[in-house]
Amino acid sequence: MTNITLKNNEKRVLEYTKFSDVNLVLNEGSELTLKLANFEENSDIKIYGKIGKYARISVVFADFSSGNSKISSQIDLAEEGASCDWHLATLSNKKDNKIFDISFKHLVGKTTSIMDNYGVARDDSKIVFSGVSHITEGAKSSNAKQNAKIIVFDKNSQGVASPILKIDENEVQASHGAIVGQLNSDHMFYLMSRGLTRDEARMIITLGYLKPVSRQFSEKTQKLIEQAIKEAM
Helix, strand or coil: CEEEEECCCCEEEEEECCCCCEEEEECCCCEEEEEEEECCECCEEEEEEEECCCCEEEEEEEECCECEEEEEEEEEECCCCCEEEEEEEEEECCCCEEEEEEEEEECCCCCEEEEEEEEEECCCCEEEEEEEEEECCCCCCCEEEEEEEEEECCCCCEEEEEEEEEECCCCCEEEEEEEEEECCHHHHHHHHHCCCCHHHHHHHHHHHHHHHHHCCCCHHHHHHHHHHHHHHC
């Protein structure tokens, strides 16, 4: 397990390409940017975080694992002003089965959570995005947003997006959106009309779709991500 604790008002940027479970504690006023790139096989990873008063965490997760994987995350926004934003990009191919259960719990008022999950499913693979943003009773003036988007490349590939909002307080803001759709044929036609092969066109579309997350990493990790995408295509 990777244990990360930030002291009051501490600021850190951490990046990992090798990790298992992660336990996070952010104390008052601290700020953490956590970059996780997963290239392992049959991953089962659990992330837990407790975010303190006016502390902030930004999680950037690039998942290029293979096989059967489950990523579970529970972030507790435990004190006033705590915030978390989560950004995930994943690619599945062959017979990969990937499940992402990403949840936030707003335990007090004036807390914020933002979740953006992006996926590309190919071949006979499956991607599932699920999780709950829970604003508990008494957590007034809190804000929760969820977005999930999956492109399905092939007839046997599957994408499932199930964002859930659980709201036990009235004076809050909460929203969610989910889009699962097939590869845009017009985009493919345009790229192939410019002389690209089908595989090259699919590669460009995939890179463009996952780029907003992958570009957050160091140059070294970006090269690993691009290599993983090329091998998957």
